[in-house]
Amino acid sequence: MxxxxxxxxxxxxxxxxxxxxxxxxxxxxxxxxxxxxxxxxxxxxxxxxxxxxxxxxxxxxxxxxxxxxxxxxxxxxxxxxxRPLLDDGSGYLKHVVDQDRKSLGALLEEKMDKANVQQLLEMMPEKHKSPLILYYMEDMTYREIADLLDIPIGTVMSRLARAKKQMKKNLLKKLGMHKKKRNFSIISVFLPGGGL
CATH class of the missing domain: 1.10.1740.10 (RNA polymerase sigma factor, region 2, helix turn helix motif)
Incomplete structure (x- = not known):
């Protein structure tokens, strides 16, 4: 046997x-x-x-x-x-998976090497790059970013939105897809909250 x-x-x-x-x-x-x-x-x-x-x-x-x-x-x-959602002990159920908060760095590193990620970041203006890095790679809150950069929370939020849009544009350009209007599904792999 x-x-x-x-x-x-x-x-x-x-x-x-x-x-x-x-x-x-x-x-x-x-x-x-x-x-x-x-x-x-x-x-x-x-x-x-x-x-x-x-x-x-x-x-x-x-x-x-x-x-x-x-x-x-x-x-x-x-x-x-x-599977039931996790109970935090207070009786309030929490969902443990938060795709939008998943680290942008982790998502990008799974698909691209660090040099490519760095190139994409370097293409961005500083005022957009900093909030993006602090929020997705350093896991800071809007409040922490606002305090660190000495700007209002609303400005942090708008800069993050613009940074994500710019990152998508840069990524499409890098992938040679900048002329296409459709098939943006690939971008959702790289950035949380994916769609345009």
Whole structure:
């Protein structure tokens, strides 16, 4: 029995490991962050190993694995929707996922290297760059930014809005999409609160 498992494990590794990078990249595209992508990939590989006997055609291993990955991701999404919101002890329910407050730095670094992010920031005027960096990368509040820069909160908010718009424009230009009017969905990956 142990010998059979070892052969199965060896065969499993031989057939599945060449597809790990593809699976990880797809999980990353689905999930939008490395932590969830790694979880989905790990669960995918566990399910694939458990059900390896169901793979009939070795040539179809990649689509078989992708189907498992997609199903795993969709299950995770459904379970998140069914999961109750966290109770903070006071009886008031809080939702723990705040996409708009997710660090812009983390979002950008997942998709671009630091040099590219730096280039995008350098293209911005200082009055827009500072609030953007302080809010998204340093996780400061509007009040903290206003106090630090000695400007009203309303000015912080308007500068952030303009900075996000400028960042989108710079990113489109960098990606060679500056002439297109449609397909702005790619921008929502880079900036929280995505749409135009």
């Amino acid at each position: 142990k010998r059979l498992r070892r052969v199965d494990r060896t065969q499993f590794q031989k057939l599945t490991y060449p597809h790990l990078e593809f699976l990880y990249n797809m999980a990353l595209k689905y999930c939008g962050n490395t932590y969830d992508a790694e979880d989905v990939l790990q669960e995918t590989m566990y399910r694939a190993y458990r059900n390896f006997h169901q793979l009939r055609d070795e040539a179809k291993c990649k689509p078989w694995l992708f189907a498992i990955l997609r199903t795993t991701f969709l299950r995770e999404q459904r379970s998140l929707k069914k």
